[in-house]
Amino acid sequence: MLLNSIRLIFFGTILWGISTLPVPSNVDLTNNNLPIFSNGFIFGTDRLGRDNLSLFCYGSMSTIMIVIPARFLTIVFSFLLSSIGLVFPKKSDFLLSGFVSVSLSIPSLLSALVVISILPENPLSVIIAILVSDWAMVYETLSAKIREIQTSPYIAASLCFGAKPYHLIVLHYLPALKTMFQFLFFSGLPTVVMTTALFSYLGIQTSVGDSGPGLGEQISFSKDYFDKSPFSVLLPIIAILTLVYSLGSRNQKYET
Numbered sequence: 001m002l003l004n005s006i007r008l009i010f011f012g013t014i015l016w017g018i019s020t021l022p023v024p025s026n027v028d029l030t031n032n033n034l035p036i037f038s039n040g041f042i043f044g045t046d047r048l049g050r051d052n053l054s055l056f057c058y059g060s061m062s063t064i065m066i067v068i069p070a071r072f073l074t075i076v077f078s079f080l081l082s083s084i085g086l087v088f089p090k091k092s093d094f095l096l097s098g099f100v101s102v103s104l105s106i107p108s109l110l111s112a113l114v115v116i117s118i119l120p121e122n123p124l125s126v127i128i129a130i131l132v133s134d135w136a137m138v139y140e141t142l143s144a145k146i147r148e149i150q151t152s153p154y155i156a157a158s159l160c161f162g163a164k165p166y167h168l169i170v171l172h173y174l175p176a177l178k179t180m181f182q183f184l185f186f187s188g189l190p191t192v193v194m195t196t197a198l199f200s201y202l203g204i205q206t207s208v209g210d211s212g213p214g215l216g217e218q219i220s221f222s223k224d225y226f227d228k229s230p231f232s233v234l235l236p237i238i239a240i241l242t243l244v245y246s247l248g249s250r251n252q253k254y255e256t
Contacts, residue, residue, distance in 0.1 A: 007246045010060075017057025024050040024058055024212040033228045046232040047225050050212070056235040059215040062207045063200075063243060066123050067192045070130040075184055077131060078138035079177070082146055086173070087165045096139075103136035112195060121205050129199075130192055138184055142177065149176050190248035197240045215239050 028049030036044045043052040081096065103111070112133040119125035149155065149172070158168060200206040200216030207214050213221065215236040222232035 003246070006242065010242050010246060014057045014060050014064075017053060018061055021051060021054040021057060023210055024054040025210060026050070033225070036231060043231045043235060044229060046218075046222050046229055052229070052231045052235050055212055055218055055232075056239055058211040059207070059213065059218055059236060060239045060243065062123075062211050063193060063196055063215055063239075065208045066126055066196055066206055067189060067243075067247070070127040070196075071134075071185055071188050071192050073127065074131045074134045074138055074188070075181060078135050078142055079181075081135075081139055082142045083169050083173075085143065086146070086169060100136050100139060104140070108133035108137075109195065109198070112199075116199065116204055123206060123208050126196060126199055126204065126206055130195060133195070134188065134192075138188070141184060142180065145177060145180050146173060149173060152176075186247065190244040193240060193243045193247065 026049075028045075031038075031041070031045050031049040032047050034041050034045040034049075036042065038044055041051050041053070043056070045051055046055065085096065112129040115129040115132045116125055119128060155168060155172060158172065163171075196206050196214070197216040200214030200218075201220045203217065203220070205214075206216070218236040219233055222229060226233050
């Protein structure tokens with residue numbers, strides 16, 4: 001009940017904010033560092049005069065618009081690689097085993113930062129960086145589950161009746177992996193949120209379109225002026241923690 005209430009308030013505030021508040025991209029130094037409950041600015045403004053509540057709403061929405069596609073694409077990519085292993089088991093094992101081992105040995109954040117440094121600075125690059133940093137772990141988890149499914153009687157029965165690998169993937173593996181997909185998706189969202197916030201803190205663009213700075217960038221920009229505008233730092237921190245809590249708590253129902 002508490003979790004659902006937090007989600008309702010949090011996501012409701014975001015939707016209300018992006019539908020009623022202007023994009024926090026204009027500088028207005030005449031209204032900089034306003035305190036809370038100022039006229040027209042319930043949570044005050046930052047040192048450039050941008051509405052803190054608007055920054056909170058647009059920054060949170062930009063994070064969501066990156067985190068969810070990034071996690072979804074990571075799972076899809078990992079499953080496609082696992083499916084190749086079902087169709088071409090010998091070749092894929094030879095090609096992927098060493099590559100996966102190397103990917104797992106490299107810290108995920110380091111992999112992501114290397115990709116970010118190579119690609120142009122935009123939200124799509126952030127999504128690709130997250131995919132590169134996380135795919136190997138998801139692949140290993142899916143592959144372990146697939147090996148477990150391969151020993152099941154209905155797979156043996158299907159093979160006896162002449163089923164092809166793509167028949168097994170569509171008719172057996174995908175339905176059997178549904179719960180695993182859900183678990184991997186929701187359990188990985190908190191990590192992706194924190195990674196995206198860190199990228200933003202380091203100055204990497206994570207905002208989608210003209211939606212103002214990301215949550216991490218807001219913290220980095222205002223941290224030295226906490227005494228003058230504390231909510232410029234507190235609101236993006238609250239947004240990150242609430243996103244982690246709201247998106248990550250969902251995976252508890254899938255744990256076995």
